[in-house]
Amino acid sequence: MLKRFVTRLPLGLLCLTGVSASGPQTSVVQVFDQRGLPVEGAVIEIPPPPGSTRAVTFPWRNAMAQRNQTFVPGTLIVPQGSSVAFPNLDTVRHSIYSFSKPARFQIELYGRDQTRSQRFPITGTVALGCNIHDKMRGYIRVVSTPYAAATDLNGRGQIDGLAPGTHRVTVWHPRLRGSGNETVQTLTIASGNPARLTIELR
Structure with a gap:
């Protein structure tokens, strides 16, 4: 019944920009489709580093x-x-x-x-x-990670508290074809430098 929700999204562009000097930072994510239009409702997740004790909490209510x-x-x-x-x-x-x-x-x-x-x-x-x-x-x-965000009408999501380094990024969207409607890539965030990741969506 719910499988009809999955349609085609030809090509997507994910841009992730880190904003900080050294320590944990705020990362702004933008997702676009093939026509250059922002994609709303894409979820970006980054797993916590080994040994992390940060609680998995978010500023919004658990309510729909x-x-x-x-x-x-x-x-x-x-x-x-x-x-x-x-x-x-x-x-x-x-x-x-x-x-x-x-x-x-x-x-x-x-x-x-x-x-x-x-x-x-x-x-x-x-x-x-x-x-x-x-x-x-x-x-x-x-x-199971505190480093997650959903994109808004402008295709923008914000993840707080990321430290510089290489991260595994999972992107999910209901129109992304593939296993579980998600894709996984790696992203390197360097101190003081914007990080940019480009992915292809079918």
């Missing part, structure tokens, strides 16, 4: 609302083991389901100003749908 018969946000990143709230802000009822490997579940119909929650103990991508409204789709990316 239903508003105007749309999942908001369309793509949500949460730490492994988190419970996600699904508040219904619509005037109609919704029923949420997923057939994805990391989380197969169904939340029965519930109405306006009601909230349901679901725990996500396994990393990976969870594609969401609504049994009542076929056009609704959303994605939860469950991660």
Whole structure:
């Protein structure tokens, strides 16, 4: 049922720019398609270095609302083991389901100003749908790293706290064809120098 969500994205360009002098820094990510248009909802992940004790937390809430018969946000990143709230802000009822490997579940119909929650103990991508409204789709990316971000309308994502060095970067997007709709590359961030990574997406 959810496989129809995966379409073709011909070619993508990922630019990652590090901004710092020496220690942990802020990295700004931009993702573009073949036409040079920004790609929204791409998730960029970098694993923590060996021995890292940094907690996997993010500044946003672990919540995905239903508003105007749309999942908001369309793509949500949460730490492994988190419970996600699904508040219904619509005037109609919704029923949420997923057939994805990391989380197969169904939340029965519930109405306006009601909230349901679901725990996500396994990393990976969870594609969401609504049994009542076929056009609704959303994605939860469950991660085990604090270095993750989703791109916005301008194709930009920001990852804080990265140290200079070579990093393995995983990029996921629902329209990226390949195993798990993701690709893996390496990225070198040098002190005071912007880092740039170009990838091809089918």
